[in-house]
Amino acid sequence: MSPRRLFAMAFKEMLQIWRDPHSLAIALLMPMMQMVLLGYGISLDIRGVPLCIYDQERSQTSRALVQRFVASDWFTGVRVLDSDRAVREVMDNGDCAGVVTIPVDFSRVFTTTGSGPVQAVFDATDSNTTNIAIGYAQGVVALTTADFEMRWAQAHGLLPRTVGAVDFQPRVWFNEGLESSYFIIPGVVAVILALVGAQLTSLTISREWERGTMEQLISTPVTALEVMLGKIVPYFLIGLFDAIFCLLAAIFWFHVPFRGSIVLLALTTALFTVVVLGIGYLLSVRIRSQLGASQIALILTLLPTTMLSGYTFPIDQMPAPIRAVSLLVYARYYVTILRAVFLKGSSALDLLGPILALALYALAIVWIAARAFRKSLD
Amino acid sequence: MTGNAPPAVVAEGLTKRFGAFTAVDGLDLTIATGEVVGFIGPNGAGKSTTIRMLCGLLRPSAGRASVAGFDVGRQPEAVRAHIGYMSQKFSLYGDLTCRENLRFFGGIYRVPRPVMEERIRFAIAMAGLEGREDRLVSTLAGGWKQRLALGCAILHRPPVLFLDEPTSGVEPEARRRFWDLIHTLAAGGVTILVSTHYMDEAEYCNRIALIDAGRLVAMGSPGELRGLDLGGALFELGGVAAGAALAALREMPGVIEAAIFGDRLHVLVRDAATAERMGPFLKRRAVEPGALRPIAPSLEDVFVRLVARRSEEEEGGGA
Numbered sequence: 001m002s003p004r005r006l007f008a009m010a011f012k013e014m015l016q017i018w019r020d021p022h023s024l025a026i027a028l029l030m031p032m033m034q035m036v037l038l039g040y041g042i043s044l045d046i047r048g049v050p051l052c053i054y055d056q057e058r059s060q061t062s063r064a065l066v067q068r069f070v071a072s073d074w075f076t077g078v079r080v081l082d083s084d085r086a087v088r089e090v091m092d093n094g095d096c097a098g099v100v101t102i103p104v105d106f107s108r109v110f111t112t113t114g115s116g117p118v119q120a121v122f123d124a125t126d127s128n129t130t131n132i133a134i135g136y137a138q139g140v141v142a143l144t145t146a147d148f149e150m151r152w153a154q155a156h157g158l159l160p161r162t163v164g165a166v167d168f169q170p171r172v173w174f175n176e177g178l179e180s181s182y183f184i185i186p187g188v189v190a191v192i193l194a195l196v197g198a199q200l201t202s203l204t205i206s207r208e209w210e211r212g213t214m215e216q217l218i219s220t221p222v223t224a225l226e227v228m229l230g231k232i233v234p235y236f237l238i239g240l241f242d243a244i245f246c247l248l249a250a251i252f253w254f255h256v257p258f259r260g261s262i263v264l265l266a267l268t269t270a271l272f273t274v275v276v277l278g279i280g281y282l283l284s285v286r287i288r289s290q291l292g293a294s295q296i297a298l299i300l301t302l303l304p305t306t307m308l309s310g311y312t313f314p315i316d317q318m319p320a321p322i323r324a325v326s327l328l329v330y331a332r333y334y335v336t337i338l339r340a341v342f343l344k345g346s347s348a349l350d351l352l353g354p355i356l357a358l359a360l361y362a363l364a365i366v367w368i369a370a371r372a373f374r375k376s377l378d
Numbered sequence: 379m380t381g382n383a384p385p386a387v388v389a390e391g392l393t394k395r396f397g398a399f400t401a402v403d404g405l406d407l408t409i410a411t412g413e414v415v416g417f418i419g420p421n422g423a424g425k426s427t428t429i430r431m432l433c434g435l436l437r438p439s440a441g442r443a444s445v446a447g448f449d450v451g452r453q454p455e456a457v458r459a460h461i462g463y464m465s466q467k468f469s470l471y472g473d474l475t476c477r478e479n480l481r482f483f484g485g486i487y488r489v490p491r492p493v494m495e496e497r498i499r500f501a502i503a504m505a506g507l508e509g510r511e512d513r514l515v516s517t518l519a520g521g522w523k524q525r526l527a528l529g530c531a532i533l534h535r536p537p538v539l540f541l542d543e544p545t546s547g548v549e550p551e552a553r554r555r556f557w558d559l560i561h562t563l564a565a566g567g568v569t570i571l572v573s574t575h576y577m578d579e580a581e582y583c584n585r586i587a588l589i590d591a592g593r594l595v596a597m598g599s600p601g602e603l604r605g606l607d608l609g610g611a612l613f614e615l616g617g618v619a620a621g622a623a624l625a626a627l628r629e630m631p632g633v634i635e636a637a638i639f640g641d642r643l644h645v646l647v648r649d650a651a652t653a654e655r656m657g658p659f660l661k662r663r664a665v666e667p668g669a670l671r672p673i674a675p676s677l678e679d680v681f682v683r684l685v686a687r688r689s690e691e692e693e694g695g696g697a
Contacts, residue, residue, distance in 0.1 A: 005486050008484075008486050009486070015474055015478055016473055016474070019473040019514075212468070213469050213471055216464075216469035216530075217469075219434075219458060219461070219465070220483070220486045220487060221459040376436065376437065377435045377436050
């Protein structure tokens with residue numbers, strides 16, 4: 001390999017990128033747009049579930065319960081209904097995710113037995129949200145119950161019940177506030193890099209074929225390796241710029257805590273960038289049209305990285321065959337590394353598995369890509 | 379032509395098949411160092427395919443070739459380092475300036491740095507691009523583009539140049555200039571194989587290789603080719619309604635071939651007696667006979683005849 005030829009190749013490629021401001025703008029703005037869209041668009045936190053309450057009793061006790069729901073963060077637009085028909089209506093037209101019904105004899109039964117039944121129906125078309133909403137409702141009811149019990153005990157001159165309860169004190173590590181964005185955002189960075197990276201290089205070789213410049217190029221002594229490196233190096237710089245932008249946005253805009261090593265982050269990001277650019281280059285070599293190559297690059301990267309990288313859908317919850325397929329999805333290793341470096345401050349040793357997998361991937365892709373390009377018109 | 383120097387280009391039985399189609403069929407060719415050889419033939423004759431094989435861009439299906447002493451199949455990189463190539467379709471980078479294109483190819487060919495600027499200046503002067511060095515190539519007119527492409531192809535001073543229809547689509551004045559450049563390079567000892575379908579350009583070559591349907595039909599200097607036996611005598615028929623006369627003469631016994639050249643006809647007849655009967659024959663067919671005079675065959679006459687004879691032989695052999 002000749003450094004002189006490599007430089008000539010890379011310099012020419014940079015000039016061409018520079019002369020094409022539209023493509024350059026896309027290469028730099030796309031990640032920013034995607035960061036905003038995916039960063040804000042995807043949230044697993046469920047807040048402000050719309051809830052209705054049918055208070056049949058309208059007593060002081062029942063109103064206290066209603067008030068608890070109204071005051072809660074988890075529910076919004078709490079509406080008080082006044083008939084069974086209204087309950088059906090709001091459930092049918094989807095105005096409410098659920099209706100809590102306080103029976104007409106609620107406080108009487110409560111006062112006599114110390115336990116009052118409250119019924120709730122939920123719209124489970126979105127089962128995940130419903131599950132969480134039920135949990136929230138149970139929480140609100142539990143707090144209210146404790147309050148009532150206290151008052152009931154005092155009213156009857158008894159001590160509140162203190163025996164027989166397990167004092168469960170959960171602590172969550174690495175994401176103390178249980179912010180789903182901490183989990184999502186590092187994954188978003190990986191997905192964006194995978195998408196944009198493959199797009200960048202998918203056009204490089206096919207462009208030379210389409211413009212007819214390839215025939216001249218391959219009539220020179222330039223080697224396949226020099227062509228590949230000369231094409232990838234400029235896009236590596238753009239890819240790194242995109243990566244730095246996304247990572248800074250994750251830290252300073254989305255406030256994902258960064259607890260790990262910057263060096264480890266930089267090295268693994270560079271490794272991942274090599275993989276995604278190599279994939280795009282390989283496609284560009286194999287498919288001689290720009291449109292075809294970029295379309296295939298999109299299809300090949302979009303679905304696997306969004307569905308199988310574990311960035312929203314946990315891989316360990318997938319059926320075994322799908323889990324096996326996900327081993328091929330290079331983005332999953334970078335997602336794992338990013339999350340661990342960001343939230344846990346993991347070391348290279350902790351992440352040996354995913355780092356090796358990524359390195360293996362990079363080697364394989366570069367090896368295949370370097371051999372894929374033939375200086376021939378055959 | 380330098381006496382004992384090894385030939386710059388040798389092809390033996392060079393063949394290229396694309397599936398069932400044979401584009402180049404057992405081509406033998408020897409080009410001496412310093413020669414300018416014109417590659418002439420109709421579209422699809424196999425000119426580009428042959429040149430691409432000689433440049434190592436296409437792998438021969440059979441036969442062998444060597445360029446500048448290197449085997450095309452076994453040492454393609456050595457061949458590439460010793461040739462300059464201009465493809466049929468313009469293939470410099472339109473979004474780069476003239477100077478940037480030259481720099482790029484200079485770097486790719488590893489032109490020694492101390493002489494790089496001088497070579498670029500030379501190429502720019504040669505192409506007549508002074509003052510346009512920093513214009514984007516896509517904004518240049520055809521003739522300049524072609525001369526710049528030639529400039530890029532000779533930056534590394536290759537001993538052998540392959541030019542594939544370098545003047546197609548270029549205005550006559552620019553074509554003339556381009557051929558002057560070719561002869562300047564040849565005078566410096568560069569061997570040049572240039573394909574063209576302009577007959578007048580054939581006259582600028584030391585030797586001409588006529589190729590048709592993938593085979594070498596004839597090879598020689600323009601004078602040698604003009605002197606080839608066409609199998610009859612050639613006459614020019616002027617002052618006639620060319621279309622009607624052509625239709626009539628094609629049915630006349632003793633006429634081997636008739637073709638329209640501008641407003642005249644070139645008629646190849648078996649003997650002088652046939653020529654004498656031509657006037658009365660045309661009259662009988664209600665065509666006003668014009669002035670008939672014997673002429674020496676032009677290169678074009680020779681090519682038309684050789685190609686026609688070859689396809690007649692083909693058909694005869696096939697039947």
